[in-house]
Amino acid sequence: MSAEQDRKFFDTFMLVLGSLVLITIAIFVLANSMAGRTQEVHVKEDPAYQQRNLERIRPVGQVAIAGADNSGLRDPGGPRPAAAAMPAASAQPARDLSPEDIYKGACTACHGAGIAGAPKTGDAEAWAPRVAQGMDTLYTHAIEGFQGQAGYMPPRGGHSNLTDQQVRDAVQYMVEQLPE
Missing domain, CATH: 1.10.760.10 (Cytochrome c-like domain)
Structure with missing residues (x-):
């Protein structure tokens, strides 16, 4: 084998190896973005997640009106x-x-x-x-x-x-x- 053939083999080997690395990275990025989007949609549609968000953004205060039925108002501190x-x-x-x-x-x-x-x-x-x-x-x-x-x-x-x-x-x- 001559140096010319060794050089050609080495160049071809590096090209194939580089291509495989690029394909692996592309597959990883594609899978990661698809999983992220799918998981994000699944989490946002989850009723427990939606309930936690509603609890988090619920108004702090409520107004009790004299003469009206105020039994539906919640006690924010819970039972004492x-x-x-x-x-x-x-x-x-x-x-x-x-x-x-x-x-x-x-x-x-x-x-x-x-x-x-x-x-x-x-x-x-x-x-x-x-x-x-x-x-x-x-x-x-x-x-x-x-x-x-x-x-x-x-x-x-x-x-x-x-x-x-x-x-x-x-x-x-x-x-x-x-x-x-």
Whole structure:
């Protein structure tokens, strides 16, 4: 064999080898793009994927309208352990509840642990500046809500179904729990 034949064989071999590599890469790219498109379509059509997207983009807030049926509104925080004693919030007032029941269902969640700046029930030092403002101010803040430097009091403790008198009774109950 001469150098000329070796050179021709080597060139042909490199051409065939290069062609096979290019064909392999082309097949890989084609398969990858087809699988990606097919998988993407399959995933987007999947009901579980669509449900997750709907959950993700659902509006954060909802509006409860007095006098309307608000039972279809969802509670974004889910069930709360302290809310078990309270009836579900609705446009109808909660009836036949003692001040202690109202406190346990609506107030103890924050005032029991001092959440969001709420003075703990029975903590005379925390309640002193509030009580010094007068009971009418306490009632107003509990009924209408209040944003202070120490925290936030939602209107009616977040239970729109409580009457003004029930809120007053619950506030009075908490004040009565203060040590003399």
